[in-house]
Amino acid sequence: MKGMNLVKTEQEPLEAFPYKPPTAEILEKYPHIFKLKETLPPRFFKVLFDKVVALIFLIISAPILLLLKLAFLIEGWFIPQNAGPMFFYYNGVSAGKIIPKYKIRLIKTEYIEPEGARRHDWIAYSAEWTPDSRTYVGQFVKKFYLDELPQFWSVLKGDMSIVGPRPLSVLHYERDRAQGNVTRFLLRGGLLGLGHINKGTSEMGNPVYEYEYVDQYLKRSSFGLLRLDLWVIWKGALVIVKGGGH
Template sequence: RLFDVIASATALFLLSPLFLMIALLITIESKGPAIYRSKRVGTGYKVFNFYKFRSMYVSADKELGNLAAFNQYTLTEDKKPVFTKIVNDPRITKVGQFIRNTSIDELPQLFNILLGDMSFVGNRPLPVYEAELLTSNEWSMRFLGPAGLTGLWQITKRGKKEMSETERKELDNYYSQKHSFFLDMKIILKTFPALIQNEKV
């Protein structure tokens, strides 16, 4: 926890000029706040306010239901998917595409880390509607581990084919059982090359 506090506070201070520049670009391109806030579920099913730079138009949440057929996980799983990732999402702005490809949109989560909602490494906090589908004994284990900015499933298939929903859930459970300082350092070291190579992690 001490590492999280010191590292997140330092990063927020050093990156403050970048925060201001990105916020300005977002508000110039499209109407709405620069920061997108949503309810996410983390460790122990704790619900908290989750922060990202806004990468979509402000009406994006209302349009999600119309894009279900384009969900990546719908294309790889026979049953109704838990997770949502829209292929070639039309709701994303031009600035949003850039900050997503470089993962800059995730930087406001440094505030979540500083507040103790998340750690640098862990299972990704989920939207409430996704977490509600993962309450069975088989998959609820993922919520026993820390919630994080980056994690095991994000770096496992870097540069390879898309990950199936089952693979992602299994990796979340594995991390919850096996997480350690050394595993976290390994994940962090693999995350940086992914960012440099413009991989979506």
């Protein structure tokens, strides 16, 4: 049985990489973006907002994380195969650089490929999309995006931003670049993005939203960019409240 679970882990779910190559319309509308060769510099109000919000959310989420840890322990006591560490990370890419992408574990440890986990490869945890691989706590955590809470630490450190293109695993970043996309090279990865707030719809993975955000990043003042970020956060909050995680 355990061997069968490992085979499942090695099969990449289709949902893991919904991102598409830039269309002809994108190439025609945003040619200036594809000419950029360096990661875009940080914007003052965006960075200040990121750090303040990340610190506040880390403080607010501390009791939530403690309750989740207790729930993890209780579930592990009653169902030993669901026991294991609450936190893990795999290597992701933000602004073209490899960073640790912290998450809360959703799946049973028997579905985690040990060697890949030691290398912090995303593929070791790819059974996340298989419903029967998730723990009971993991199902609840995923539904309300609570598995993303540890990434506020990444925002506070400066590895990520609150708003930006979702950071991808190394495997998927390389595939994204091979498709011709550049947004995740130019900007820090975000907890929310213009494309990500369409999660659960046919627009999820449409690259036009990420290019529109880069275009606005270039055109807007520092304060104007913050206003756009606040709108994205509001839209993302509506998705979370509705339990849009899957």
